[in-house]
Each structure stands twice: as structure tokens, then as C-alpha cells.
Amino acid sequence: MTMTMDTKEIILDVKNLNTSFVSDGKEVRIVKDVSFQVKRAKTLAVVGESGCGKSVTMNSVMRFLGKNSRIKADNIQFNEWKDGAVVEHHLEKIENNNDIKLRKLRGPGMSMVFQDPMSSLNPVYKVGDQVAEGLREHTGMSKAEARTKVLELFKQLGIPDPESRIDNYPHQFSGGMKQRVVIAIAMICNPDLIICDEPTTALDVTIQAQIMDLLKKLQLVFGKSIILITHNMGLVAEMADEVCVMYMGRVVEFGSRKAIFDETMHPYTKALLRSVPVLGLADGQKLETIPGITPNPADLKGGCEFADRCTHCMEACRKQEIPSFEVSEGHMVRCLLFEKKGRAV
Amino acid sequence: MKTNEKEVLFKVENLKTWFPIKKGIMKKTVGNVKAVDDISLEVYRGETIGIVGESGCGKSTLGKSLMLLEKPTDGKIMFHYQGGFKDITKFSKQEMFEFRKTVQMVFQDPYSALNPQKKIYTSFEEPLKIHGYDTREKREEVMQRVLKMVNIQPDYLMRYPHEFSGGQRQRLCIARALEVTPEVLICDEPVSALDVSIQAQVLNLMKDIQKELNLTYLFIAHDLSVVQYMSDRIIVMYLGKVVEVADSRALYDEPLHPYTRALLSAIPVADIHVEKKRQILEGEVPSPINKPSGCAFHNRCPMCMEQCKKQDPPMYVDKENGHMVACHLYEGKMMTGAE
Numbered sequence: 001m002t003m004t005m006d007t008k009e010i011i012l013d014v015k016n017l018n019t020s021f022v023s024d025g026k027e028v029r030i031v032k033d034v035s036f037q038v039k040r041a042k043t044l045a046v047v048g049e050s051g052c053g054k055s056v057t058m059n060s061v062m063r064f065l066g067k068n069s070r071i072k073a074d075n076i077q078f079n080e081w082k083d084g085a086v087v088e089h090h091l092e093k094i095e096n097n098n099d100i101k102l103r104k105l106r107g108p109g110m111s112m113v114f115q116d117p118m119s120s121l122n123p124v125y126k127v128g129d130q131v132a133e134g135l136r137e138h139t140g141m142s143k144a145e146a147r148t149k150v151l152e153l154f155k156q157l158g159i160p161d162p163e164s165r166i167d168n169y170p171h172q173f174s175g176g177m178k179q180r181v182v183i184a185i186a187m188i189c190n191p192d193l194i195i196c197d198e199p200t201t202a203l204d205v206t207i208q209a210q211i212m213d214l215l216k217k218l219q220l221v222f223g224k225s226i227i228l229i230t231h232n233m234g235l236v237a238e239m240a241d242e243v244c245v246m247y248m249g250r251v252v253e254f255g256s257r258k259a260i261f262d263e264t265m266h267p268y269t270k271a272l273l274r275s276v277p278v279l280g281l282a283d284g285q286k287l288e289t290i291p292g293i294t295p296n297p298a299d300l301k302g303g304c305e306f307a308d309r310c311t312h313c314m315e316a317c318r319k320q321e322i323p324s325f326e327v328s329e330g331h332m333v334r335c336l337l338f339e340k341k342g343r344a345v
Numbered sequence: 346m347k348t349n350e351k352e353v354l355f356k357v358e359n360l361k362t363w364f365p366i367k368k369g370i371m372k373k374t375v376g377n378v379k380a381v382d383d384i385s386l387e388v389y390r391g392e393t394i395g396i397v398g399e400s401g402c403g404k405s406t407l408g409k410s411l412m413l414l415e416k417p418t419d420g421k422i423m424f425h426y427q428g429g430f431k432d433i434t435k436f437s438k439q440e441m442f443e444f445r446k447t448v449q450m451v452f453q454d455p456y457s458a459l460n461p462q463k464k465i466y467t468s469f470e471e472p473l474k475i476h477g478y479d480t481r482e483k484r485e486e487v488m489q490r491v492l493k494m495v496n497i498q499p500d501y502l503m504r505y506p507h508e509f510s511g512g513q514r515q516r517l518c519i520a521r522a523l524e525v526t527p528e529v530l531i532c533d534e535p536v537s538a539l540d541v542s543i544q545a546q547v548l549n550l551m552k553d554i555q556k557e558l559n560l561t562y563l564f565i566a567h568d569l570s571v572v573q574y575m576s577d578r579i580i581v582m583y584l585g586k587v588v589e590v591a592d593s594r595a596l597y598d599e600p601l602h603p604y605t606r607a608l609l610s611a612i613p614v615a616d617i618h619v620e621k622k623r624q625i626l627e628g629e630v631p632s633p634i635n636k637p638s639g640c641a642f643h644n645r646c647p648m649c650m651e652q653c654k655k656q657d658p659p660m661y662v663d664k665e666n667g668h669m670v671a672c673h674l675y676e677g678k679m680m681t682g683a684e
Contacts, residue, residue: 049540050540174629176629204399204567204630205399205568205608205611205612206399206607206608206611206625208611208613209611209623209626210626212613213623213625231540232613233615234613234614236615237614237617238613238614257617258617261615261616261617262617271542272541273615275541275545276544276545276570277545277548277570277573277574278570278615279569279570280598281573281574286549287548287549287574288545289542289545289546290542290545293510293512293513294510294542
């Protein structure tokens, strides 16, 4: 990584993001020194199990966290593409979650698709009005103008019969259709970056395939950058350009899709890939398991977070904070096994 | 796999479980949700039979119907009972009591399947008390035995459910189901609420227990890769009907029904070198209240023919390997016949 960043290529740069929550007077670190970059018009997949901090990381960037959260970072830089030039936004300097600069970015700059389409729509408003709300807020458009825009977007997103569906309420939509509406809300202000937080976890596989296909099309046609948060390695293999693997609040491995799947380094990534049943396993072949359970973040002691469940654990792993090693260009691994093979970052 | 070599445990014939929709003051039935609509199948002793399908296809209702937790509207569920077959829908109270000992169920959500106000001990003791383990020593002996099977320390019995992780809770639920030494375990999405690394632990444990106790599993899940890992045979359901039955290997190598093919192709593969022809199904599962005429899948099927819109396809059987498929494409190529 060079010191000067190509702001045309990189849309989001996060350096040493730390998020902690205060509960019962104790501060618990949930996200620890997380750094990553998202390239323009590419997809970054963030993978990990529940509780690994992947959603908290993205919510820290968007500032969607509650009052008991503490966010610190060296750099959260969002490079907006505006009228043919790059405008840099330094989000780490903003203190208030409701800062006007931030509010202007959320929607037209970056937006988020949430996990559960059933609960992220307001049941008492028509879906069309919910989609139009952001547009009217940010552009001051009239109701009628906004309505035509929403109709256009509904057509693009493949919602059948948009003229009548626009006046429906969320309960009249199926799960897959609701998720399209949620995507429409995120898309309506034409953001550069869309953060999708497990967009298909609540949906069936055939509907998941439809939604993923839709996201890919949006990226190809409109050049959107996407952050895809998921726990499904299959989706990562299909969607991602770059992959960020997280465990207990840390990025344990970061690299291109090829590096992560073909030159898997970190024991956790390896285990994650092997513990999922895949179609066509030979008869009698057993799944590999990761022993133990995910620890409670409040109980973690120093050293590597994965040490207790790792089959390669050494004495040194428990003694120090593990640095990240760059094993090949852009492929970072946070594991002492690669101390000699890579350059510490 | 030949039918006659294996001992049949369950023989389901034309099972229908419909839920009436009532409207108005007179509570007139205006329609039916046909959750399970005319299903016939056989379950053999010692096998794992996987039931897979999208949400709303009736797989859970089928599981519940087999335990009579939902009362079937029509059809027979013959169960191998004291040397002969007997229809469980006509069981007497006493027979039902005995039947519940042989067939147990593990539910989807381990967070709501254990009473949060009671210690694990109390939850574990209750089925034993009901089923005639009359002394404390006897009961505790059983509890120790089943806990050992699922690798949970016996002293955890005095804890409350919230003190356990999701994976542990699901193991506890499995242990509780094993207390009364059942022969059949109906597992309704047992791992879908768990994290991937924990999923593998529970799946492997279930396989080990099956070998040890020679259990029969009915494994219901929406995740085809999990079902394929667990099962010997797989039943694919769509809108309350069985569309394909095959050995799990055959289903993967040579899926016959267009729906099964689409389902297989929709699963993302964690391997970047697999070139896959993605076949994306249009639309969504229709409502089970107004099912499409003819084949229920015809409006999403990429190979739909004129005939499919009018006529419900019969079940075609490959006599050699028992591969069954309900699709007009196989007319003339395979034999029809009741299961």
C-alpha cells in the first residue's frame, strides 16, 4: 500500500478502525484495528461468522451505531465522484452521528441494504412513498417527479407491474420483492457505494440467485461499488473481487478472490472453507469442524483471538498482538505462521 | 437400492394436510392451504431421508404430520408397529403414547425449544417421568447417558438454557429427544439457526449418533448441500408435492426434474474454478391457496410444454435405481407407477 492513495481508484479507505461498546461500565472492543479499501466499481466481500464484527464495522463507517459506541479511526475516507472530479470526505473527523455532512452523504454517496427485508420496511407506509422519501429529502423533488423516478427504478429492479405495486404496502410483497424494495431505497439517490449487509440470508436460494444477479447487473451497468457482508463462502466466490475475512473483530486475511480461494493462508479461513458441506462430497467424507465455540469478546485475553480453536497454535500466539503480514501483493494475513514469509504491515 | 431388501418403517399413502381458510360469521370454508397435497413415500429403517424445498413448500408440515402434530386431512400413514403395519391416524390413545416413544422430533430453533425458566435438569426429567422411569436414579442414569452422547458435561444439567451457546442448545435438544430411546428422529431444520463452524459439529455428531444407535432420520432442511451431506435418499418438494425422489448421489449427479436442476444451479459454490451455467428461475413460488393448474411448477419452468399447463404429471419411476420424478418430460422414457 502506498502512502498516496489513488482517489479515483479507491472509493473507501478505512485505516485502523476501532469500535467499542460500553456496557455495565466496561468498554468491550468489538472492532479492532480494521483496515481495508474498496475499489471503485468492484465488490468487496466481508466474511465471518455472527459476532465477528462485520456488521459493526460497516455500521461504524455509516455511523449507524447507538450512544454506547465509541468509534476511533486513523482514516475513514470516502472519495465521492462528483461532476467529473473526486471530492474527499474524511468521516473519521465527524463527531456527531447526525452531522449534516454525514446526512448529505448517506443516500447520494453511500447507502446500505439491510439484512432482514421483513423488518427494514415500515409496515404502515406505501412502499413507493418509502422509496421516494430519500429522493425528496435530498433533492427537494415534488411528489409527482419522485414518483416517476421510483417507477423507473422499480422497472430496472424487475418488480413486476410497478404502476400498481408502487401503492402497495410491504405486507403485500413477498420476501424477494421486499428485498428489491429495500435495494430500491438504497439505490434511489444514485449512490456510488452500496453496502449490502447479508442481503439474502433471509431468502430462498432461487430468490438469492435472482438478487445476486440483479446486484451484478447494477455494478456492470452503473459502475456501483459494492460491499457485500455475508457468511456464505459460496456467495463470496461468485460475487467478490476482493475478500476480507474477519474473526472476533479483526481482519485475519485480506486479498483478491483468487488469493483467498487458491492460496488460502490463515487457519481460520481454511477451516471456514472446509467446514461447509458442499454439493457432491464423496460418500463417507466427514466435514472438518472448528473445535470449540466463538468466544465472548469481553472474555478475550491478549494474543491471537483464534488461538483457542486453532490447530496450529504456538506458544507465541498467546503472548502478543499478532501483526498483519503481506505475503504477496495485496494479500494480508494476520498469523504468526507467516512471519518469515511476509513483510509486516 | 431395492425396496424389498430394506425394512419399511413408514409407509405414507396419499397424505394430505390442508388448512382451511374460514371467512365470515358462519366461518364458511372458502379455500384450503394445501400444505401437503397427496404425498406418498416410504421410509426405511436405518436410513436418513432428506426432505428439501423452498420455504412454504410444505416440508415442515409433512414432518409434523408424520408425528401427528398436525392432523392430516386425508390419507394413511402406515407405521411398522408390533410386527405389522398400522395407520397412525387411527391409533388409540395408548398406542399413540407408545408411538411417541419411538418417534421423536428435533426442532429448528434451539433458542425456543428449551424452557428458559427451567433448569436443563427439569426439562430433561419431564419426558422420563411421563414415560415411566419412576425412580430418580433411573432417570439420572438416562440423563447422564444421553449427555455423554452429545459431549456435554453432566454437571451442566443444573444450568439454565441461556447459559449455553446455540450449538450446545441444539445438542441438548437432540439429547432430550434421545432419552426415550426412539427409533426415528424427525429433524426439522436442525442446523439452520447455527453458525457455519458450529453447523459442522452438530452434523457430524448427528451422523455418529445415528451409527451408534441405528437411528432413522427424517432430515428436513432448505439447504440442499446440508441435506446431501446427511442423507441416503432425498425427497424434493415443491408446493406441497413431491417432484423428485432419488439417492442423494444420483440427485446430485443426474437431477431429472427441472426444478431440482434449478435448485442445484442456484446454490453458490465456494470454488472459483467451477464454471457454472447459472439457471435463474423467474418469479417466485406461487401461493399454495391457488395453485397453478396442471403441474404446479409450470409457470416457472424453463421447459414447460402445453401438456404441463393442463395435466398434473404422474410419478415416473426408474425401476432399476428407484429414481422417481413427477414431470411430463419423462413420459414414455420411464414407467409410471404408484410408489
